[in-house]
Amino acid sequence: MLPKDPxxxxxxxxxxxxxxxDSLDALCEGLDADRQDIVDRLGDIGYHYDAERNQFL
Structure with a gap:
């Protein structure tokens, strides 16, 4: 289960x-998580996924 707090x-x-x-897609598959939900929730606090760095910045 993913944390609720962003x-x-x-x-x-x-x-x-x-x-x-090694990627956000691999994480989502491995944790059975919704990629768009993670991107949206972190986007709400000003973070975006950088595939080259494999992290949210």
């Missing part, structure tokens, strides 16, 4: 991307 979600997702997954 700041906690940011930390959780970036940690998982750094340590376990």
């Amino acid at each position: 700041v906690m979600l940011l930390s959780f997702v970036n940690t998982k991307l750094r340590d376990f997954y």
